[in-house]
Amino acid sequence: xxxxxxxxxxxxxxxxxxxxxxxxxxxxxxxxxxxxxxxxxxxxxxxxxxxxxxxxxxxx
Amino acid sequence: xxxxxxxxxxxxxxxxxxxxxxxxxxxxxxxxxxxxxxxxxxxxxxxxxxxxxxxxxxxxxxxxxxxxxxxxxxxxxxxxxxxxxxxxxxxxxxxxxxxxxxxxxxxxxxxxxxxxxxxxxxxxxxxxxxxxxxxxxxxxxxxxxxxxxxxxxxxxxxx
Numbered sequence: 001x002x003x004x005x006x007x008x009x010x011x012x013x014x015x016x017x018x019x020x021x022x023x024x025x026x027x028x029x030x031x032x033x034x035x036x037x038x039x040x041x042x043x044x045x046x047x048x049x050x051x052x053x054x055x056x057x058x059x060x
Numbered sequence: 061x062x063x064x065x066x067x068x069x070x071x072x073x074x075x076x077x078x079x080x081x082x083x084x085x086x087x088x089x090x091x092x093x094x095x096x097x098x099x100x101x102x103x104x105x106x107x108x109x110x111x112x113x114x115x116x117x118x119x120x121x122x123x124x125x126x127x128x129x130x131x132x133x134x135x136x137x138x139x140x141x142x143x144x145x146x147x148x149x150x151x152x153x154x155x156x157x158x159x160x161x162x163x164x165x166x167x168x169x170x171x172x173x174x175x176x177x178x179x180x181x182x183x184x185x186x187x188x189x190x191x192x193x194x195x196x197x198x199x200x201x202x203x204x205x206x207x208x209x210x211x212x213x214x215x216x217x218x219x
Contacts (some may be wrong), residue, residue: 008191012198015114015218019202022106023209026219 013042088146091203094210099119103148107206114199115148123192124156124183125149127176128163141200144207152196156183 018038021031078098087094096104126138139162142149153160157179165173183189185216212218 003187005191006187007194008117008188011117012191012195015110015117019107019110022103022110025203041088 008043009046010043013039017042078213078214083210083214087203087207088144090146090203091148091199091206094206095213098210098213100213107128107202111145111199111202111206114195115145115152116200118192118199119152119155119199120194121188121192121195122183122186123189123194124180125153125196126193127157127161127180130164130166138197141197141204144200145196146203146206148199 017035020038021034025031025034083097085094086097090108092104092106094104094219095101095107125142126135128139129135142152145152150160151219154163161176164176167173182189183192186192209218
């Protein structure tokens with residue numbers, strides 16, 4: 001069972017970006033570009049949002 | 061000066077004559093099979109791998125299938141999404157809830173309602189339950205897009 005939140009997020013980004021790369025592009029180079037841009041953007045933006053949320057923890 | 065006759069439009073490609081129903085049904089039964097049936101075997105194999113991997117990760121991460129609860133209107137949308145996975149949804153329900161159940165029994169006093177809720181609560185206690193359920197819902201959404209894509213290809217709207 002996958003317990004790591006980061007690993008889950010990274011796998012999610014990978015799978016979704018591969019899916020959309022094959023769905024929207026037909027050439028291999030374009031697919032790789034979409035995979036890298038979409039997957040990278042999902043991971044980087046998630047980390048940025050996580051750090052922005054860091055000063056605002058949930059009330060206990 | 062002689063004028064050349066305007067070019068007649070080419071015959072529609074063979075795929076435009078294919079009934080879109082068959083690839084849609086095949087895509088619902090097995091993710092990617094609709095594309096493979098339309099001659100896109102590489103894409104079909106890639107889609108099958110991605111959707112099944114997303115589904116397996118959803119189960120492995122502690123996700124659970126949705127059951128219709130009248131108190132939660134969004135559960136109706138979620139169950140449509142689950143059903144888009146075709147036979148994989150039956151497997152998911154067996155593995156996560158333990159039986160093929162789609163709706164919570166209505167009366168609060170019904171013991172079956174409490175049994176089902178207890179099984180769902182067991183999954184909710186898993187730390188990555190939210191990820192798992194998101195993976196399962198995403199696999200369903202992917203298959204909806206695949207069914208629509210197979211329809212577009214079969215009707216000649218897309219290569």
